[in-house]
Amino acid sequence: MSTEPQASEPVASDRPPKVPRLWAGRGAAAALVATVVLVVAGALLYDAVAVRAGQPARRWRAQIADELATRHLDDLWVLVGAGASALAGMWLLWLAFAPGLRRWLVLRPYGGTGAAIERAGIGHLLADRAAGLEGVDQLRIRVGRRRVRVSVSGPVDPAGVQRQLREELARVGLARPLRLDVRSWRGSAGVVAEGVVADGAPDRTGETAG
DSSP, rough: OOOOOOOOOOOOOOSOOOOOOOOOHHHHHHHHHHHHHHHHHHHHHHHHHHHHHHHOOOOHHHHHHHHHHSTTTTTTHHHHHHHHHHHHHHHHHHHHHHHOTTTTTEEBBBTTTTOOHHHHHHHHHHHHHHTSSOOOOOOEEESSSSSSEEEEEEEHHHHHHHHHHHHHHHTTBSSOOOHHHHHHOOOTTTTTEEEEEETTTOOOEEEEEE
């Protein structure tokens, strides 16, 4: 009786697929920079052509050239201009290298179609799931880019709340799963408070007296 080696079945990886973050278009910043560059370059080009044609240089260009030639490096206006230029350069570099859209989290691609969900929306989904649990008196949810922090108060098991919220997070289908941290804290009795906050956004908490 001959035996043939069986082909091993591929093992599915538990690691989520790598999905790039969303990048902001920066349309307003690009239009502003392009407009400023075109205006300044057009004015300088027009004045240079006028000088070549035998006309005197514009007063503003002659004044700028005189100021640059006479003012020292330790002059107040020179330092202010250098500082403003450095800040503008750092702002442009940040716009070029920072992806932006920090309030949005990427979902797993489905059928070649990409989608995203706002972090505040994830917080509201978790708040709705936790609102149906018995023993939850107070609830505060803070959704970050990598972690969800939940503070719960009342006669409820935090481990049970964590299981329920983990199931809700799994239903969202994020490309990069968030870490869930559920903690219990002592609050005032008879008050229900639900606060859904995205890191970097103002805290908007609604309270209803019971």
